[in-house]
Amino acid sequence: MTQITLSDMQDALQNSPIGIILMDEAGNIQWHNNSLEQLLDVTTEQLSGKAIADLPKELSSVLVSPPETILLQHGDVQRWLHCHSQISADGKRTQFYIDITTEQRLRLERDRLEEDLQQLTTRDPVTGLPNRRALLQGLEPLISRSRRYGNPLSLIKLHVELSGLEPQEEVKYQEEAWMKVGQLLKEQMRWADIIGRYDGPEFLLILPETPADATETLAEKLCEMVDQLKLMSDANQAIQIKPYCGLTSWKKGDDANLMLQHISSSINDAKAAGTAIAKAS
DSSP: OOOOOHHHHHHHHTTOSSEEEEEOTTSBEEEEOHHHHHHHTOOHHHHTTOBGGGSOHHHHHHHSSOOSEEEEEETTEEEEEEEEEEEOTTSOEEEEEEEOHHHHHHHHHHHHHHHHHHHHOOBOTTTOSBOHHHHHHHHHHHHHHHHHHOOOEEEEEEEEEEESSOHHHHHHHHHHHHHHHHHHHHHHOOTTOEEEEEETTEEEEEEETOOHHHHHHHHHHHHHHHHTOEEEOTTSOEEEEEEEEEEEEOOTTOOHHHHHHHHHHHHHHHHHHTOSEEEOO
16 A cells, blocks of 8 residues: 655645645744645745745734734725634644635624614514613604793603622613613503613613603602612522712703703712712703
C-alpha cells in the first residue's frame, strides 16, 4: 500500500475550503495553502518563507494571536473569518481560517430586523401594557385635541423602587414588582385612560378629560395602593414597593416633550423631598 507523504497531504489541502498556515516556534512561516492567500487577498511571495515579525502590521495582526472572529476590510468589501489555532508540544503553530462572511451578514441582518421589529412593537413584554412607543403615539392626538378645544388632559408618571434591598438584589425582583404594579393600574384605570410602562421602573398614565385636582386625588389613591403591594424574597422577607408620582396637566403652549419633562422633574422633586407626590410647577 502506498504511503501518503507530507507533500501529498499539502497538495490535497491546497484548495480546501479552509485557509491553513503552519509556523515554527520562532514565528517563521513554514507552509500555507492557496485558500489562505485568497481569504487574506495576498500573494505567495508575501507569505512564503517569511517571518511573521517582518510582515506588514495589518497582515501580522491577522496571523499572530488573532481573535476568534476577524473582520477584513478591502476597500468597500468586508470579509469575516473565523480563526482556530493549535500549538503542538514543540511550539509549532497551525492556524485554520474559515470564511463566515455569509453567516455574519445573515446575523447582522437578523439583528437589524429584530431592532426594526422592536421599534414596531407596541406592547411591553414584561407587563403586557402599552410600551413607550405606544404611549407617545396615544399622547400626541390628545394634546392636539386639548390645543384645539381646550379639553383638560393630565399625566401621571409613577416611578417605583424596591426598598430594603441591595442594588444587586433589587434586579432580581424588579420584573415581579413591575408586573404587580401593571396589574394594579389595569384594574384602576377608566376605559378612556391610556396606561403603560414608559421606561424601566416608570409607568405613564395619560388621563383625558381629567383636571389637575382629580389627577392629584387619583395619584394619592394609587400611591396608597402601590405602597400596600408586597413581594416576598427568597429568604421569605417582605419587600416593599415604594411609589413616587409626578403630575402635570396640559396648559397652553405645552407639547408632549414639555409635559414629559415636567413630570420627570416633579418625580425628582418628590424623591428629593421624601414625599410620594409632586406636581409640576
